[in-house]
Each structure stands twice: as C-alpha cells, then as structure tokens.
C-alpha cells in the first residue's frame with residue numbers, strides 16, 4: 119500500500135531558488151527510507167513538503183491520502199496528526215519535564231488526562247527514559263533529549279515518522295542508539311520512517327532503501343539491502359580499475 | 360468533551376502567561392481599569408441626565424400673557440396659530456373674566472378687592488403645553504413675536520443650562536472613553552504580541568503535533584479576555600459602592616429637588632455587567648488584532 123506518492127514535484131522558493139525539481143517517488147507503508155545528498159541539495163525541502171511545512175510549487179505530494187498541495191492552512195493539523203516529526207535540534211520546551219513535553223502533544227489534541235497518561239508512559243518507556251520522566255531537558259544529554267523528541271513524535275501512534283538529521287548533533291555511539299530505537303519503532307509498529315541524513319556510515323550499516331538527492335533532483339533510488347557508494351569510494355574505485 | 364478540555368487547557372495557559380509577563384499584564388489591566396472607570400462615570404451621568412429630563416417634562420408649559428387691550432380677533436388668530444404649531448401639545452385659554460371668578464372663588468379677600476375696579480384689571484392668558492423640553496424655547500420665542508403678546512415665560516435658563524452642561528460633559532466623556540478604549544485595545548494587543556513572540560517555539564511545536572488553529576489561538580484570546588476581566592474588577596467595585604454611597608450621602612438629590620439620582624439598585628448591577636462586557640470585549644478584540652497580525656498559521 120502506498121503511503122506517500124510524489125509526482126513531478128517542484129519547490130521554487132520565493133527568492134527564486136529551485137530546491138526540488140521534478141521529483142517523483144512512491145513510498146510504501148512500513149518502509150524505512152533514508153534521504154541523502156550533499157548540503158543544500160534539497161533534503162530538508164523534500165521532507166518539509168511531506169508534512170506541509172512547505173507547499174510544492176508544482177506537481178503533487180500525497181501523504182496518507184491527503185493532497186498536500188491542496189491542503190488549506192487551517193486544515194494542516196489533519197495531516198500533522200497522522201505523522202510525527204523529529205529534528206536535529208530536538209525542539210523541546212525547556213520549562214517542561216520529560217513527561218510534560220511528551221504529554222504536550224496529546225494535550226493539544228484535547229485528549230483526556232486518563233488517556234494521556236498511559237500513552238505518554240508507554241512512549242517514554244519505548245525510548246528507554248523511564249528513569250528520567252521528571253527531569254527537565256537541560257538535565258539530559260543530547261541523545262536523551264533526542265529520545266524525548268522521538269517519544270513525543272510517536273506518542274500518538276503515527277503512521278509516518280519523519281526525521282530531519284536526527285543524529286546530526288550526536289556522536290557515533292549515541293547516533294547508533296537512536297538508530298536502534300528508530301529501527302525498533304519501524305518494525306514493532308510498522309511505522310513508516312523517512313530520515314534525512316549526512317551520515318553515510320549509518321546508511322551503510324542499516325541497509326535500507328536510500329533516496330539520493332543532488333541539486334534538488336532525485337539522482338538515484340537505491341533499494342533495500344544495498345550499500346551506498348561514497349564519493350571517496352568512487353574515486354578510489356576509479357583509481358583501482 | 361474534547362472542546363471543553365481544549366478550553367480548560369487554554370484558560371490554564373493564559374493564566375500562566377499573564378503571571379509570567381506580570382509587568383506588561385499590569386499595564387494592560389491598569390489601562391483597562393482607567394477606561395472602565397470613565398465609562399462608568401459617563402454611564403452614571405447620561406442616565407441621570409435622562410432622569411432629570413423626565414422630571415422636567417412635567418413642567419413643559421409656557422405661560423403667555425396677552426396685552427391688556429387685546430381684541431377678540433387677535434385672540435382667535437393666536438388660537439388658530441397655536442392649533443397649527445407642531446411643537447404645541449395642548450393649550451388652555453383663560454380669559455380675564457375666568458381668572459377673576461377663579462380668584463374670587465379661591466379667596467374672598469382678593470375677590471372683593473377685584474370688585475373695586477370698574478374694569479377687570481387682569482390679563483387674558485394662555486397656558487401652552489409643549490411636546491418636548493427642547494420645544495420650550497422655540498415656542499416661547501415664536502409667541503413673543505405677536506405684538507399683542509405681553510409676555511411668554513417658562514423656567515427659562517435653568518432647564519437649558521442643566522441640559523447643556525450635561526450634554527457637554529457626556530459628549531466629552533464619550534470621546535475620552537472612545538479614545539481610551541482604542542488605547543486599551545492596542546495596549547492589550549501589544550501584550551499579546553509579546554506573548555506570541557515569547558512562545559514561538561511552543562506555537563511551532565503545537566503546529567507540529569497537530570493542534571488545530573483554534574486550539575493554538577484560543578489561549579491568546581483568553582489572555583486578552585482575562586486581562587479585560589481583571590481590569591473591570593476595580594471599576595465594578597467603585598460603581599457598586601461609590602454610587603450607592605453617593606446616593607445615600609446626598610439622599611438621592613443634588614442641590615435642589617430638581618435633580619434626582621437614579622435609584623442605585625438594580626442600576627449599579629446593570630452598569631457593572633456593562634463594564635464587565637466592555638472590558639472583556641476590548642480585551643478579546645485587542646488579542647484578536649494581535650493574533651491576526653502576528654500568528655499567521
């Protein structure tokens with residue numbers, strides 16, 4: 119089943135920059151997809167179109183049956199409730215505890231406290247932060263903060279989890295922990311995960327489907343199980359052969 | 360239920376925010392308070408003026424004395440004219456003969472004194488009742504233009520000056536109130552603007568997790584509403600206790616019995632309700648202006 123269907127999408131920013139050009143791709147329910155490419159290639163722009171932070175200038179972007187291009191501003195929340203988003207900079211509220219940060223997502227949807235509590239505790243437990251429920255974000259390490267952000271993104275059981283460089287600020291070991299959590303979420307609840315990253319090591323280790331974007335163009339769509347060839351590898355191969 | 364929970368959480372958030380931006384909130388509240396005190400004063404004034412005018416309406420008469428040697432034709436002419444005057448409600452002619460017999464009936468001394476005169480020394484008169492207080496002056500002036508009218512009098516001067524003074528005062532207060540309402544709305548909108556800026560991240564996250572636009576905007580509208588309600592507390596207390604005190608101290612009259620004050624109950628409660636409504640509406644309009652301008656979502 120197709121969860122995401124992008125057809126001939128373009129994103130031209132107001133200042134004239136073409137960030138995405140004629141991009142077409144489909145992603146199935148339950149897939150784990152990496153989006154890679156050099157800096158400024160359009161990864162974030164592509165991802166932003168999926169959760170309607172940006173509207174495609176041309177073409178269509180359909181996520182979970184919702185046509186993002188036609189979605190009115192006042193209806194964006196309908197799309198957002200079907201997905202979770204995680205960023206490089208966590209975006210936690212500094213004055214709220216771990217529990218409150220995660221509960222924040224559900225409180226704003228108007229759920230009763232009796233329903234909020236078990237969901238929040240379950241989400242916190244699934245990212246392994248049970249011991250830190252009452253801590254404030256500044257009492258946590260970067261990796262722990264990112265795990266709170268993940269808990270908040272999955273607390274409402276979204277079909278889709280979108281991550282824009284979630285490991286961008288983390289060292290290799292912490293990144294690996296985060297990747298384990300994401301892998302588990304993807305497998306246990308069949309949540310589709312789309313993750314933009316710079317980290318080719320992670321991509322190569324996970325062996326998932328990879329979309330490579332360069333200058334706003336989807337240059338290759340590498341299927342699950344393959345390695346991504348590093349720029350340096352390409353050069354060395356050329357030298358060797 | 361969902362709506363009620365969102366409402367309850369919005370109220371909680373708005374209270375938190377008011378106390379977090381305390382000095383700014385205080386400025387808005389004080390401005391609202393000053394505005395509403397003036398609103399209360401102008402309400403009390405205009406209601407009492409209306410009361411005075413109704414009191415005065417019992418005295419809507421112009422007394423016309425005709426010249427001593429007025430002819431029958433002239434009397435008929437003025438009568439016919441009175442019938443066509445739009446400002447005249449009613450009139451009663453009283454000839455000098457009628458006066459004479461009336462006086463004779465009421466007082467024997469005066470009656471017999473009048474008999475001394477060969478010719479009746481009294482004047483023919485007309486009591487003209489006009490429709491409105493405003494008609495008094497016009498009618499009297501018109502009647503004075505007849506050369507056989509000796510005089511046309513009414514409670515000249517006093518009635519008009521009272522009404523004029525109150526008119527000027529209430530016009531003045533109304534303009535000040537309007538200006539202050541505008542200032543208050545802008546001050547509140549500025550307070551809300553700073554709240555919006557200080558909560559940029561929170562708003563961003565709310566959008567991200569799928570809060571509806573209403574759920575995002577509501578706390579700010581509530582904050583404006585609450586500022587307005589807080590601002591109306593003091594004016595309401597002043598209205599209830601201040602006006603009741605004034606009424607009791609003066610016994611309900613100012614200077615003469617002409618100016619009677621409106622009974623304090625339920626008047627002060629109606630005024631209080633009005634103040635509360637104005638305060639909260641100004642607060643909500645202020646925050647709505649800000650939300651519309653700075654919270655484009």
Ligand SMILES: Nc1ncnc2c1ncn2[C@@H]1O[C@H](COP(=O)(O)OP(=O)(O)OP(=O)(O)O)[C@@H](O)[C@H]1O
Pocket residue numbers: 131132133135136137155156157158159160161162163164
């Ligand atoms: N809001 C914007 N207005 C104008 N141009 C923008 C805007 N956002 C991004 N761009 C431009 O669009 C292009 C793609 O940017 P984008 O952020 O999608 O790249 P990226 O692949 O995510 O880069 P990075 O790896 O550094 O995060 C860049 O040239 C960038 O300068």
Ligand SMILES: [Mg+2]
Pocket residue numbers: 161162163282
């Ligand atoms: Mg980016």
